[in-house]
Amino acid sequence: MPKIKLPRNSPSIDMTPMVDLAFLLVTFFMLTTKFRPEEPVKVVIPFSVTTTKIPDNVMTLSIDSAGRVFFDMDGKDTRPQVLNAVMSKYKQPITTLDQSRFAVMGTFGVPVTQVRAYIEADDAQRKIMSSTSAGIPMDTLKNDELLDWVSAGVQYGIADWNEKKVANPNAKPPKYAIKADGRAKYTIVKKVIDICQKAGIQHFDLITSLKAMPKS
Amino acid sequence: MADVNTGGGGGGGKHQKKRAKKLSTRIDMTPMVDLGFLLLTFFMLTTTFSQPKVIELTPPIKSNDKTKVDTTTLTLLLGKSDTVYYYNGLLKANHDSNNIMATDFSDEGLRKIVLGQNQYVMNSIKDIQAQHNANKMPDSTYARLLDKAEGNKNARFVIIKTDSTTKYINVVMALDEMNICNIGKYSLIDASEDDIKMIADYKLTHKK
Numbered sequence: 001m002p003k004i005k006l007p008r009n010s011p012s013i014d015m016t017p018m019v020d021l022a023f024l025l026v027t028f029f030m031l032t033t034k035f036r037p038e039e040p041v042k043v044v045i046p047f048s049v050t051t052t053k054i055p056d057n058v059m060t061l062s063i064d065s066a067g068r069v070f071f072d073m074d075g076k077d078t079r080p081q082v083l084n085a086v087m088s089k090y091k092q093p094i095t096t097l098d099q100s101r102f103a104v105m106g107t108f109g110v111p112v113t114q115v116r117a118y119i120e121a122d123d124a125q126r127k128i129m130s131s132t133s134a135g136i137p138m139d140t141l142k143n144d145e146l147l148d149w150v151s152a153g154v155q156y157g158i159a160d161w162n163e164k165k166v167a168n169p170n171a172k173p174p175k176y177a178i179k180a181d182g183r184a185k186y187t188i189v190k191k192v193i194d195i196c197q198k199a200g201i202q203h204f205d206l207i208t209s210l211k212a213m214p215k216s
Numbered sequence: 217m218a219d220v221n222t223g224g225g226g227g228g229g230k231h232q233k234k235r236a237k238k239l240s241t242r243i244d245m246t247p248m249v250d251l252g253f254l255l256l257t258f259f260m261l262t263t264t265f266s267q268p269k270v271i272e273l274t275p276p277i278k279s280n281d282k283t284k285v286d287t288t289t290l291t292l293l294l295g296k297s298d299t300v301y302y303y304n305g306l307l308k309a310n311h312d313s314n315n316i317m318a319t320d321f322s323d324e325g326l327r328k329i330v331l332g333q334n335q336y337v338m339n340s341i342k343d344i345q346a347q348h349n350a351n352k353m354p355d356s357t358y359a360r361l362l363d364k365a366e367g368n369k370n371a372r373f374v375i376i377k378t379d380s381t382t383k384y385i386n387v388v389m390a391l392d393e394m395n396i397c398n399i400g401k402y403s404l405i406d407a408s409e410d411d412i413k414m415i416a417d418y419k420l421t422h423k424k
Binding site for chain 2: 015019022026033046048049051052053054177179180181182185188189193197202203204205206207208213214
């Protein structure tokens with residue numbers, strides 16, 4: 001009986017197409033990923049069927065389930081100006097280093113007196129400060145700090161937009177979003193909306209996550 | 217595999233010509249590929265594709281009740297724990313707890329009521345929707361006609377009233393319901409004392 005001879009194939013296969021594909025995917029994910037700083041506040045946002053995307057160049061006021069208010073806004077150029085305006089109003093000292101750190105900081109929610117310490121703290125300390133603070137104070141009788149932050153944000157946001165519009169007519173106007181926890185009391189949200197209206201904001205975006213449209 | 221290719225060429229006798237070492241043109245790409253897949257895994261796991269969405273809201277600076285017509289109005293009162301109380305028309309002086317009804321945010325609850333009340337608009341937009349779905353209408357025209365139908369004077373006007381116990385999630389659910397049911401005109405206001413009293417009375421009479 002003759003032996004069946006199997007053709008000898010090399011065990012190594014050409015992996016070039018697979019590697020090409022892998023690097024294509026790496027490039028894709030690298031370009032589409034948007035890194036954002038860690039949020040110091042946990043907000044469980046409600047669902048809705050709306051499909052309008054969150055706009056660019058947005059000021060976000062986060063409200064957590066306990067009703068604490070946190071402030072954040074886009075714009076590396078405008079943030080130091082906003083910080084300057086608010087800190088000088090409350091006569092708090094601030095350095096240029098603080099300003100540049102604030103420009104890339106992300107969401108915060110501490111009273112004006114603690115802002116400088118918060119900027120200079122590291123991530124772990126910031127976490128502790130955020131969890132123990134009561135958010136940005138918004139007492140209408142005393143100093144309404146939230147109103148000052150929002151007013152300054154609106155003022156410099158619009159000024160920045162007007163400046164950019166000269167060079168680029170398609171520059172995005174500043175938008176204002178409220179990212180509230182579903183468990184928060186609506187009275188708090190309403191109070192924040194009232195404060196924003198006082199600062200001259202007429203149009204709000206309530207941040208939600210998508211759920212499917214029911215079949216009718 | 218990853219060792220340095222030293223080659224075997226060269227050497228030889230004194231009088232032989234010196235030759236450049238013949239090096240292999242193939243380099244081992246395994247480490248690069250490993251790194252590539254590592255990065256791929258990292259980006260795949262950290263990327264979030266679902267961007268949050270927004271409900272656009274333009275609250276009036278000052279609400280004026282004068283423009284509201286009683287016959288086309290539906291009032292919702294958002295109570296505690298996912299309950300919605302509702303009555304037809306605006307709040308009237310002779311209203312008591314017998315005038316209000318309770319429902320919830322389920323498909324069979326609030327949506328059925330609002331859709332039922334909004335039949336006028338739903339009928340008039342059926343045609344527009346059919347044309348749009350059949351690709352016979354540009355999106356801009358569709359949006360304009362939809363706005364027009366929702367802004368019709370016979371369309372329902374929904375007043376959403378909130379009190380101090382209302383949770384934000386219920387407000388969003390109610391606003392969402394307005395979107396689903398094609399209610400173009402709605403407003404968010406505070407519940408009056410009469411409203412709150414009516415809910416309290418209703419709860420007393422409907423205790424199990």
